[in-house]
Amino acid sequence: MVSSDTQRPAAITIEGASKLFLDGAVVAFHDLSLSIAAQEILCIVGPSGCGKTTLLRCIAGLADLSAGRLLVHGRPVAGPPEGVAMVFQHFGLLPWKTVWDNAAFGLAMNNAPAATIKERVSHYLALAGLAGFEKHYPYQLSGGMQQRVGLVRALAMNPSVMLMDEPFAALDAQTREVLQEELLGLMQRPSERKAVVFITHSIDEAILLGDRVAVMTARPGRIKEILEMPWGWPRDVNVVRADPRFAELRAHIWDGLRPARLDASSAFAAAGD
């Protein structure tokens, strides 16, 4: 783990970070340190209420840390940093904009030249299988297609850091697997590799997509362990799922989360999905 951090420059550095809510009554996470290398996919898996989404919002510059240090590209985060794009669990598409305008939103808001917008948006819409849907509105699309638009919106910005907050959690099981495969397929391309922080409830999803998987426990949120995934690239979904190490890792992470389950069994009930 340490070696991979030093090999590549860190995209995100978190040191001794804490976040408190409600005048300190709720501790989202405490004294948390983490480093994400450039072009690395880090999956953070953990129960509801372990502060993983709050951590992501802090990295995105949407919330402030209560204490600690948080650097993106070596600069302290104060407001949403440049070169960072986010994919939301609720898709976050604007209902009054067409698929095209939603996909172009990030670029347009950052005053990208029209030619760049046109080229990148049509490129990624085609990759996502959304060609021909440019003039549709989000409410006319299925959930899977809506999240594809959300992905295109982030990817079109060519970010060096992509933050994904349970992006597939709102989708049905089959659509989720299809999108996992598509994301993996995209990340096989060296040109598309970027630092990704991927928050998920799903242990399978974390093992499948991550270069490393951080296991978080709740109240106060902290990182229990960080596991290096043995898959490397290119990565084939079926090969990974069939690998005996997949089941081992799965069992290991489950065991790691079990004490937390006893502490907050109801809040944690959804973690196995």
Added chain:
Amino acid sequence: MAEGTAAPSASIDLAAEQAKHRQAAAGRRRRRRWREIGIRLTSLVVVLTTWEVAGGHLDPVLFATPSRIAAAAVTMLASGELWNYLWPSLIVLLNGLALAAVFGIGIGLILARYRTLDVAFEMYITFLYATPTVALVPLIVLWAGFESTAKIIILFLFAFFPLVINTYQGVKNVDPKLVEVGKAFRCSERQLWWNIVLPAVLPFIVTGLRLAVGRGLIGMVLADLYTAISGIGYLIVRTASTYRIDKMFVPIVTLGLLGITLTAILRLVEKRVAPWTAATEKD
């Protein structure tokens, strides 16, 4: 083998079956629509006939039958009498509504945006909104006289509040998740307003307009009756005081139709500006 041969014919049947279902559904909708139109027409005929028959037995000075009202309407339309009295009232209505729209939407947006101004001025709006606008009419007459200015002010007061309150509520109801999306993509404040807040508020504004038109019509007649008696209000008062009940009903019915038409148009606009709300309601 059996499946292999069954598959193509099954898929053909499916398409035909779907078309049949679509047609049946369209047919059901059409029949229901026609039935509803039929019921409404029957109801209208029954009510008007009853009125006509019963009205014939009553004092013609105090009651008018539909046929006499229709005859009066034809005369008043042909002579231009109705239009001549309606037009100045409509001008007042349009002026008042336009002013109310500009100030209502503007002030609603500003109060929703700036917390200090909201805290400073919200109580006045609540107070004025709670006060029956009619109670202010003598004051307005005292300050602005009896003529058009006073009428426009009265109309403004009737139409302003639904607009300012709806606009304000619209801004407060903008989905915070979408605002966060805007922030995450580094929107400037200006970009945030143009791309996220204003489109989200638009349906609220149209609803405010619809309510403002309804109240504006009340304000229009009220202004005609309580300031210099003119316009459509004058027509009602004059025909009533000369016991021309048949003629008196013509401006009343006209006002009713005007209200229905304007409200229906704005309801249509409401549906058009936010088709996604209709779609989510269906789910």
